[in-house]
């Protein structure tokens with residue numbers, strides 16, 4: 001039930017985290033508030049780090065700010081577990097939203113490009129995959145199994161599909177620009193707790209916790225990723241090779257002058273932030289071997305550039321994917337708090353963290369789910385101003 005608001009104090013809905021999840025959620029909340037006729041409610045983004053980086057130039061970010069270090073491409077994974085099926089639903093919604101954004105704002109940082117995958121030892125879920133099942137799970141039409149002459153030696157299954165690559169820091173910066181242009185507010189803070197946000201403004205009504213790994217959640221852990229950003233800018237496709245030993249190599253073009261990423265590692269529980277030189281060498285060799293498949297047919301000289309001494313590393317990358325056992329936590333929590341006026345009241349936090357290695361490709365599905373939950377809660381939490 002809405003209550004008439006006596007004071008003129010601004011009401012605040014806050015989001016913790018300026019990663020891809022927090023930014024997407026903040027934008028969705030802005031839309032929701034204007035739909036629910038609450039244009040005067042402030043949306044406040046509170047974060048320790050912000051998207052300002054150009055890899056290779058200062059300032060730089062910590063390894064914990066995963067959104068700055070992502071590839072980031074869309075690479076659907078067969079839905080073989082409840083968690084993967086949940087993520088597939090979010091991915092499908094994100095694919096639709098990326099297509100819409102690309103049309104409306106071609107500069108936002110998203111590029112359509114072909115996704116190519118090579119598997120040395122495909123699991124049954126991959127061998128069973130068809131154009132129809134792929135489209136059903138991802139919303140992407142155009143899956144095609146590659147012929148023997150289109151794949152490297154030793155590859156048992158190769159396929160391609162229309163995908164998207166994002167220039168991760170640029171995309172996040174543009175989401176932040178959009179948020180600010182719509183009247184969003186920002187506050188730089190290193191928070192000790194999600195509940196601390198209720199003390200930052202007099203009338204904080206609702207908080208979304210998109211802090212990546214949450215605050216003290218024992219199910220959360222980092223998954224280390226090491227990559228290199230190179231000058232191999234002729235790549236126009238994103239190519240991933242799943243090796244027989246479980247490791248993988250990839251090339252991800254970072255369009256909009258962002259270089260091309262060669263990678264990579266997925267190391268659950270590894271906290272190391274310095275570069276491992278042997279890994280770096282392995283990734284460069286892996287990237288070079290995939291280079292011929294990442295360029296358009298006939299671009300022979302371009303692959304020479306990747307193969308010979310012209311290849312340069314623009315930046316070494318170590319990032320920590322914010323991973324959580326069981327996948328994303330999307331859940332409302334309530335706690336009794338003392339407000340800035342000294343009165344006891346109930347605070348509501350909606351947790352939205354633990355995206356692991358898929359935060360970009362599932363971002364809009366998550367933001368939509370967060371907005372749906374917020375839509376049901378906000379009418380009882382927000383006060384309407386008295387018309388008298």
Ligand SMILES: Cc1cc2nc3c(=O)[nH]c(=O)nc-3n(C[C@H](O)[C@H](O)[C@H](O)COP(=O)(O)OP(=O)(O)OC[C@H]3O[C@@H](n4cnc5c(N)ncnc54)[C@H](O)[C@@H]3O)c2cc1C
Pocket residue numbers: 016017018019020021022046047048049050064065066067068069070071072073074189190191192193210211212213224225226227264318319320321322353354355356357358359360361362
């Ligand atoms: C090498 C690598 C490659 C990847 N490739 C892909 C890919 O190809 N496709 C894909 O979809 N995903 C990819 N990812 C994963 C993706 O980057 C993450 O899933 C995503 O960035 C998570 O976003 P987030 O907003 O949840 O967290 P983050 O980006 O980590 O953002 C968390 C935010 O919360 C803030 N915060 C945290 N703690 C506090 C605190 N105490 N006080 C205040 N603020 C706080 C941080 O400052 C930050 O702004 C990759 C990741 C890595 C590292």
